[in-house]
Amino acid sequence: MRLQLTMPPPDQTQRDTASNGPQRGAVLAAALALPGVVAAETAPTDGLIAFKYLWYHDLQPGLSRITVNSPSVYTLLPVGPSWSVEGTVIVDAISGATPRYHTAISGASRMHDDRTAGELKLTRYFRRAAIDFGVAYSGEHDYKSAAGSVGLRLSSEDNNTTLAFGTGFTSDQISSSDGKVSGETRQVNDFLAGVTQVLSASDVAKINVTHARGRGYFSDPYKEVDVRPRQRNQTAVLTQWNHAFAGDATLRTSYRYYWDTFGVNAHTLGFEYAQGLGSGWTLTPALRYYTQSAADFYFGPDYDPVLGAPFPRGYSTNPPRYSSPDQRLSAFGAVTVGLRIDKRFGAWNVDFRYDYYQQRGDWRLGGDGSTGLDPFTAHFVQLGIAKRF
């Protein structure tokens, strides 16, 4: 512990008699050791290993779509007093069917793929700063992605303000299993600037701005008439605010505004309320709302009278330069309702989480949603176990 403990003035000590003695010492130690919130640039003293199993399934009326079974492991290892290493490995087994245009069931493409993804991050801690270096890889038989990143965090003398800066580079290789697309690539440069600020003894807030500049292949090789621009710039402003209530309760609120050069703008609002119940139990209900406008080149299920589906009206006489019938580029709103249950046993933590997710065109806020698409529903279940050491 490199931080100097500042002793409180006498009036503070007398006012808060409950936190005197060893108990206050423990709280102080915990407060000062906490990375990311209070003392950003102290190397972690504890290691952590966590395992999770994710089961994901999505569907629309009349079509069971994608199922993903995904075990993953994460570890954080302190290395000496001023370094730490974090590693993540995720394996996805993906199978099912996905529409080739809009939410059309007939002719849906059937698929099975395995994805392996790994990440490694090395962090060096200084007195008021931390620098991290990260590499990431994700591989499927038709998609390979490699990324590198570097980040810098600076914290103020009183540890109440932390500034973060980062930049990353991602290089992807894209093909399709039916051989229609091969040798395509995409490169993305991204940048981050952020500030974390302690607002009061029970409030902490964080604002991040990220900007990504992508060049290359952005189309979906498994969708019909899907031709997207070969460049996309994306910007996101994420605000997070955590508030501690008396009685071991915490409210985590987040809001993100996003826009990109495909013409999409999106709002994401999230709430998580963690309530400690004693004996190591914590219950966390969660609610998330997301809404996006359609991409400029998205077309709805209104087909060309000559060519028929999946070609957009007018395609036979004047085909557009860019077009996509992908539901994910339509205008819609989406709601997630989730519940997480945690049980702590000493250094061990076991967690269970279930989320119900639905997308609908008419749930779009601040504009007209795309019409003529079926609602999209997903269930996700996560089971986790973690140990500190």
Place this chain on the structure above:
Amino acid sequence: MKQRVYRILSAACLPALLLGACAEVKPWQKGDLARPEMAFDGDALAARLAQHIYFSKENASGGYGVGGGGCGCN
């Protein structure tokens, strides 16, 4: 273009507003802030999985970090 400049400016001003609004918090007042539930990156694996799911089903992404691996998620 004007709209873009306005957007970037408003994003940049938010932190300044926050900084101005906060009172100084002393180390011995940080007991609540140190609770694990108050961390922004509390369960790194859960956050990663959730972001991956939303990345594959919605158009918007970003805000949390840089240099994440892409995928051909359908």
